[in-house]
Amino acid sequence: MTDDTGQTVISLRDVRLTLSGAAGPVEILKGVDLTVAPGETLAVTGPSGSGKSSLLAVAAGLEPATSGDVRLLGRTLTQLNEDALARLRRGRVGVVFQSFHLLAGMTALENVETSVRLAGGRDARARAIDALNAVGLGARLHHYPAQLSGGEQQRVAVARAAAPGPAVIFADEPTGNLDSAAGAVVRDMLFAAAAERGAALVLVTHDAELAALCARQVRIVDGRIAA
């Protein structure tokens, strides 16, 4: 669950990200350094447009950095192609998005089961049912995403991220689209899932209360770590 030295699961050195926009290239990340230890909970905060979500995408291997060194679970991501990145994530990296991003054609159970199967886990169905029971959706196993509320969809996403037993869970504004009650439920489940599996949890949020639950906080402003 650690890198070669046993010290970090995530390590970013002078990471930069530039994306092309309609008005020309936009520099999103401007030299970010960051490390995350195994089992650590880290909140990344900052104003809108500061680059929080992009930082998470780069760290999780969902967006290639323009330059710099990105290491995840001991592997240098810049040296990996798309497929190698996918294999690295399999079962060891969970991601929870603000917009849930469930597979619309699959039921809640199938969404979670697919994640376990891709990780190569045994008893995929049983583990998926356990994970959904853990987030309180035992009665909604066969519902499609469109038949679930936002809070329920996000709980499915948490179950999907946690079920394979990952080393790191990335969560991008996991409560951003939810009301406070639903947000509180998701928040508790997310922390419980990470703690239960000893996984590091990297949270991107602008919710100070949520950030305060993490062992460490970093603030990103205009593409740079501010504190």
Added chain:
Amino acid sequence: MRWGLILRLAGADWRRGLKGFRIFLACIAVGVAALAAAGSAGQAFREGLAGKSRAILGGDVLVDVRQQALPAQTLAWLQARARVAVTVEANAMADANGVRRLADVKAIDGAHPLQGAIEAADAAGRPAAAQALLRRGSDGLWGALAEPLFLDTFKVRPGDVVVLAGGEVRITGTLVSEPDALGAGFNFSPRIMLATDALPALGLAEPGTLFETNYHLAVADPSGAALDDLRRALNREYPEVARRWRDIRNASPQLKDTIARLEMFLSFVGLAALLAGGLGVAGAVRGYVEARRGEIATLKALGASSGEIRALLGLQIAGLAALGAGVGALAGAALPLAAFALLRDQLPVPAAPALYPAPVLAAAFLGLVAGLGFALGPIGQARVTPVSALYRGAAGQARTPWAERLAGGVLLVGLAAAAALASPEPAFAGILTGAAFAAFGLLWVMGMGVQRAAMALRPYARGRLAVAMAGLGGPASIAPTVGPAVGLGVALLVALTQVQANLVAQVGEIAPRQAPSVAFVEIPARSAPEFDQVVQAAVGPLTPDRYLRAPVLTARMAAINGAQVDRNTVTPGERWLVEGDLATTYLDRLPGGQSITAGAWWPPGYAGPLLVSLEEKAAEGAGLGVGTRIVFDIAGRQVEATVANLRRVDWGSFGPTFALLFSPGTLEPATTRYAAIARFTPAEERAAVRALAAPFPMVGVIRVRDALAAAADLLGQLSSAIQGVAAVAFIAGACAVAGALAAGARRRAYDGAILKTLGATRGDVLVVFALEQGLAGLAAAAIGACLGMAAALPLIVVVFEATWVPHWGLVLGAASGALAALALAGAAAGWVALSRAPARVLKDDAAG
């Protein structure tokens, strides 16, 4: 309804351009282009024929009589009212350089042709007047013009002498073209032209032998009224001659029927293309709504009513459908022009290529109706989906409202009715259109079944298959769209290739095994026994299973139950029974291999009033049954016969396979000639022909083997045309599949991004998409193949009356080819979907 606002919004949408709508446009355009091309080509052929009526008839009117010439008095009557040219057509054996076979002889008088000119070349290859080359030479031999095929077949050149029937002629030049060649029909024999004055010297066109005399008339006033007056006057004086009248208003009814059928067949393929394309339209509209769901939700959130949403989407889609129909109409109008320009010298039928607005506009209208008919469902779903569901991405999951279902249904039924009514044969086209819609419905239901089955079975699947089946069984399944598109495409491909392969096999393999290898015609009745002896001496004993000789007469129906024959009351496929001179015979016993289906065969030794036995299907098509009284023209005389029975005939078998068979007795005095059929080896055939040359120079030898080989060649040449039509079916199916893929592109990109986030490689994702697509097409390809076979079987057995032999290799090829193409398309679409980093795809989706 705030129309001003709706128009402004629709205008803003159109300004975005056509990005994402190319498939929508293609789906409409392919079907419209096929329909417009079929209509334009049919019209061009009809106009072409109308323009050539005079050439086909060789004048304003053609009167043809069989086995006789008109009496001098009748001819004088005609000559008093019109300029008259006489031509005679007959078959005769020609012999030169050791080659002895049947030639197609045409003799012309000094007045022929009344219309146009015969193109001929003299011995030196210079253009020359045909009449001058046909004169009798100083050596007493008549001159003859031979077409290039004749020169090649008999290995002769201008200047050479050829034995023809009972004499000799000298080839004086080459026959390049005749103005009335179209009217001559199709003949496999090489053609030679003579002067009518040469016929007596050759023993040709003598009473009782098989020949046709054509009287071409050019009148001073060729108006319809004047022609009718002349025909009425002829009918009063010589009613039997008036019955043989054809004039410029309907110069070639059979050719016209053929063109009508060709057009109907092509229109049917166009309609099937439009139906398959319609699915692409529905898919593309679903994709459009999916892409705009955020905007639609926002408009609704801001207070737009569902009616206004429908009007807005309807306007946008109607504009696009009109554009697609316009593009298709232009392409469809241009296609025949280009094809006619390219094939100008190879067309068997005259065409007048031009821009014909009626068929093009009709095709565009049908395209517009199809586009709107198929778009209404997805539009209805979008308008009734709640704002929150739209934002959640559930635009396509609401039930289609009844109003849209009803309107869509009415439009599609209207489409079927309009397509049938626009066809030259509405009843037949109606059946075809109904069959196409039924097949479409069956395939659609089957697609839904595949979706349900995938949903039910997916808990048992593992790995990538499980993910593929989840997609296939989920609410955004491609199965209901891909099913009919692939199924219709495969059905058309299978039907076309089976018909083609069966016909080629029929003439290339089956018929040579069953049918006689050679036929002998014009055997004089008085020397028939001697004929048998000569043949037997050459080939050995003549057993009934390989040699049959029977009297031959030609008969033509003149009246049925006392009324004149009306071709329009006969189904088009069986008009030959009442229109032509049919070879027939009289028999005491029912021939082997034939069976009675109604009535009874006459008792042995029957010698009572004349009875006739009719082939079952032809009789049904003409509305004739047991007890019907028919007057026949036989050898210039009229005789009445009563239908005693109907028979089933295997046309390809060895025996007297005539549509008409008469009872013995009455017709025996009219017998002047016999025909014989034989199943000989090529060596026996050569020996028989050699042995017959001296004692029976006038007996014609028809090498059925050669004729079948020529027919097989002709069918082979038709292959490219059939493949062209099959390509239309394939393109339409491909457009529909592309539409389905486009509709699912956003979902695919999104699913691919999530699967990658969860650790799936690109290979995994591609396999998932290929499996999903392949499974969706599997059942459709199988059912499509069955439907194609079901369509081909009756065509072969009933329409072509040939032996059905399924060609499984072709079925497998069409079905597996379509499946492979489908799976590859799925993988290719997946590749496009995977080309972006997952974070960006997911971010865009969250924004959209």
